[in-house]
Amino acid sequence: MTDDTATRTRQREIASEHLLFKLIEYVEARHPGLLDFLDASLDHLGDPAHDATKDDEGVRDIARRMIVGARKQGTS
Template identity: 90%
Template sequence: MTDDTAVQARQREIASEHLLFKLMEYVEARHPGLLDFMEASLDHLGDPATDGTKDDEGVREIARRMIVGARKQGVD
């Protein structure tokens, strides 16, 4: 991966995460229960890697932290 490609991937990840958080906050504020629903789905989440980097629980932990962050942030 080139430096430019890595930078663009990082920027996309940051932008996507921000927009996802805002969407989660917005929907939860108008339809309480979204975050509970998402949290309950985490047992089905996994890492698709097929090599030694596979870490299902690591992926779930990132998702849990995102849900916790959305709960804390809320919509102002």
């Protein structure tokens, strides 16, 4: 991966995460329960890798932290 590719990938990840958080915040404000629904779905989340980098719990941990962050943002 070139430096430019890594930079663009990081920028897309940051932008996607921001938009996702804003979408979650918007929906949760209008339809409370979304965050609980997402939290309950994490047992089904996994890492699709087929090599030594596969880490299902690592993926779930990131999702949990995102939900915690969204809950905190929603109370601000």
